[in-house]
Amino acid sequence: MTADVNIAGITHRFGSFTALENVSLTIGAGRFAVLLGPSGCGKTTLLSILGGFINPSHGQVFIGGKDVTALAPAKRPTTTMFQDYALFPHMSLRDNVAFGLRMRGNDRSSRHKRAEDLLSQFGLPDVADKRPHELSGGQRQRVALARALAVEPDVLLLDEPLGALDLKLRRQMQDELKDIQRRIGTTFVHVTHDQEEAMAIADDIIVMNAGVVQDIGAPETIYLKPKNRFTAAFMGEANFIAGAIAGQVGKSLRIRTAFGEHTVPRTTLLSHHPETVTRLDICFRPEHVRTDLKSRGALDLGPAQITDMAFSGTCHRCHLQVKDQTVTAHLRQNTTAKVGDTIQLQLDAADIILLPHEETA
Amino acid sequence: MRLLSTWSGAIYAALIYGFIFLPVIVLVLFSFQGGRFPIPPFNGPSLKWYRSVLADSTLIDALLNSLLVALSSSAIACLLGFLAAYGLARHRLPAAGVQRALLTAPVTVSYLIIGLGLLITFNTFGVAKSLMTVGIGHIVINAPLCFAIIYSQMGAHQENIERAARDLGAADWQVMWLVTAPMLMPAIMASYFLSVTFSWDEFIIAFLLSRFDVTLPVEIWSLLRSGLNPKTNAVGSIVFLISILLLVVIELTVFQKVTRR
Numbered sequence: 001m002t003a004d005v006n007i008a009g010i011t012h013r014f015g016s017f018t019a020l021e022n023v024s025l026t027i028g029a030g031r032f033a034v035l036l037g038p039s040g041c042g043k044t045t046l047l048s049i050l051g052g053f054i055n056p057s058h059g060q061v062f063i064g065g066k067d068v069t070a071l072a073p074a075k076r077p078t079t080t081m082f083q084d085y086a087l088f089p090h091m092s093l094r095d096n097v098a099f100g101l102r103m104r105g106n107d108r109s110s111r112h113k114r115a116e117d118l119l120s121q122f123g124l125p126d127v128a129d130k131r132p133h134e135l136s137g138g139q140r141q142r143v144a145l146a147r148a149l150a151v152e153p154d155v156l157l158l159d160e161p162l163g164a165l166d167l168k169l170r171r172q173m174q175d176e177l178k179d180i181q182r183r184i185g186t187t188f189v190h191v192t193h194d195q196e197e198a199m200a201i202a203d204d205i206i207v208m209n210a211g212v213v214q215d216i217g218a219p220e221t222i223y224l225k226p227k228n229r230f231t232a233a234f235m236g237e238a239n240f241i242a243g244a245i246a247g248q249v250g251k252s253l254r255i256r257t258a259f260g261e262h263t264v265p266r267t268t269l270l271s272h273h274p275e276t277v278t279r280l281d282i283c284f285r286p287e288h289v290r291t292d293l294k295s296r297g298a299l300d301l302g303p304a305q306i307t308d309m310a311f312s313g314t315c316h317r318c319h320l321q322v323k324d325q326t327v328t329a330h331l332r333q334n335t336t337a338k339v340g341d342t343i344q345l346q347l348d349a350a351d352i353i354l355l356p357h358e359e360t361a
Numbered sequence: 362m363r364l365l366s367t368w369s370g371a372i373y374a375a376l377i378y379g380f381i382f383l384p385v386i387v388l389v390l391f392s393f394q395g396g397r398f399p400i401p402p403f404n405g406p407s408l409k410w411y412r413s414v415l416a417d418s419t420l421i422d423a424l425l426n427s428l429l430v431a432l433s434s435s436a437i438a439c440l441l442g443f444l445a446a447y448g449l450a451r452h453r454l455p456a457a458g459v460q461r462a463l464l465t466a467p468v469t470v471s472y473l474i475i476g477l478g479l480l481i482t483f484n485t486f487g488v489a490k491s492l493m494t495v496g497i498g499h500i501v502i503n504a505p506l507c508f509a510i511i512y513s514q515m516g517a518h519q520e521n522i523e524r525a526a527r528d529l530g531a532a533d534w535q536v537m538w539l540v541t542a543p544m545l546m547p548a549i550m551a552s553y554f555l556s557v558t559f560s561w562d563e564f565i566i567a568f569l570l571s572r573f574d575v576t577l578p579v580e581i582w583s584l585l586r587s588g589l590n591p592k593t594n595a596v597g598s599i600v601f602l603i604s605i606l607l608l609v610v611i612e613l614t615v616f617q618k619v620t621r622r
Contacts, residue, residue: 053528151529
């Protein structure tokens with residue numbers, strides 16, 4: 001079972017603190033959506049509002065086209081998988097998973113059968129009689145997932161469920177979650193502050209900060225074409241170089257920076273209109289730094305000195321000093337450059353994006 | 362020097378435990394007295410005073426009354442304590458701090474005052490003194506205790522588990538009955554057995570609020586008025602034995618579970 005989620009103009013205040021400010025968004029049926037943002041950005045509040053645990057100060061929530069804003073959690077077509085799993089410590093795993101079905105009045109044998117089926121489906125056969133405290137963290141998590149899915153919700157809400165697991169197990173569970181979601185087709189709304197996790201599992205990422213939705217899109221879009229500086233910086237390391245638009249030539253833009261004038265494609269400005277943008281930031285990621293380009297798309301920022309360097313396996317992560325600006329760069333694994341060397345800092349114009357300049361607080 | 366401190370420590374401990382337990386030992390010892398007076402010399406052992414206790418229907422009735430009052434008043438005290446704790450821990454109530462203080466305040470009031478207050482109240486409303494009024498008195502003294510014990514065990518972690526139950530479709534009473542109460546079972550059992558113990562040998566309130574049917578402590582008191590007698594020792598030993606049994610039950614069922622968690 002699956003349904004779309006429509007959040008319409010949700011504002012929520014805790015006393016004088018505004019946790020969410022006029023949030024509107026739509027999550028398609030059967031999508032794996034991730035609410036991503038730093039702690040305190042309002043993502044967990046939004047999830048609680050979807051689950052019915054918090055009544056928003058303003059706005060409405062529609063699930064499958066039905067207004068559920070005033071419905072109690074028990075009456076919503078949603079279930080939640082909690083951060084601490086919140087399993088019932090005094091019940092066997094079978095009773096844990098069957099709890100929702102019991103509340104819906106299913107008879108004992110049918111709900112027990114369904115619970116046992118689900119447990120073995122989630123890789124936990126023959127443990128139905130155990131209690132939660134006898135399981136490892138990863139196993140408990142599967143039980144929590146089975147319990148939440150046993151009642152076939154339209155929307156499953158996941159509140160940072162992978163936070164407590166170690167890195168290896170977290171990767172494994174990411175894959176499993178994604179796999180399960182694809183198999184059953186239920187809409188998943190998952191909250192995390194880990195952008196790698198978000199990119200690993202999401203169909204859609206919703207980036208949030210300070211109670212406001214910053215960006216929505218597929219992982220690739222969010223990472224490569226972020227709408228603003230917050231998203232760019234939150235999704236991974238990013239370099240910003242201040243600049244301004246000097247002119248427009250056909251499908252190209254002339255931009256001026258401290259490193260000279262460059263010609264870049266009009267598309268690097270995304271949907272922003274050139275006339276409305278006076279000051280801008282050129283944004284590029286460390287892996288976009290090149291040293292060997294000769295083609296026409298190249299943006300030459302001039303000579304840069306390597307101030308430090310660290311080998312991180314897939315690349316050499318280093319800091320470059322170019323004029324009075326520090327740039328973080330990933331140099332190729334087999335580079336021969338050393339600290340103190342001067343290299344030609346180049347960018348492919350296709351890799352960069354131009355963001356309207358925001359005054360940072 | 363070390364030997365000296367070890368010895369003085371041992372003597373000190375022996376004195377302390379002797380001070381605490383000697384009266385009980387004397388009481389139990391002279392319940393097996395062969396003669397007619399519970400005073401030295403000891404000329405026993407004999408079970409004749411126990412036989413006479415068991416043959417005394419007034420005493421046996423009082424013992425059963427005591428059990429009835431203890432078991433039922435504790436159950437109600439526990440229920441009230443649990444509901445109050447749940448309400449205060451899970452809902453935002455007006456003046457919650459004051460309410461909490463008011464709920465636990467009776468613990469500090471002497472049983473005599475509580476007994477007198479209830480006596481006056483029952484008189485005013487024309488409620489006849491009976492085992493029920495004794496039970497009500499015991500609920501008044503034990504409910505605050507049950508509340509304090511159960512409330513102390515209600516944490517935020519359980520709140521999330523209750524939320525999960527609600528999320529899966531449980532109504533409020535189902536959350537309480539199927540999730541909260543079972544999770545708090547160790548605390549609930551601890552408060553139950555503790556109130557049973559307190560009710561079991563409570564005298565003043567039972568004395569003030571009972572009339573024809575009396576509890577065991579009251580019956581023992583009237584027995585004592587007719588002078589010392591090894592029979593009182595025997596019935597006192599029985600009271601003591603039952604208290605010990607309750608203690609063992611608490612130790613085995615409740616505190617085992619608490620430490621295992």
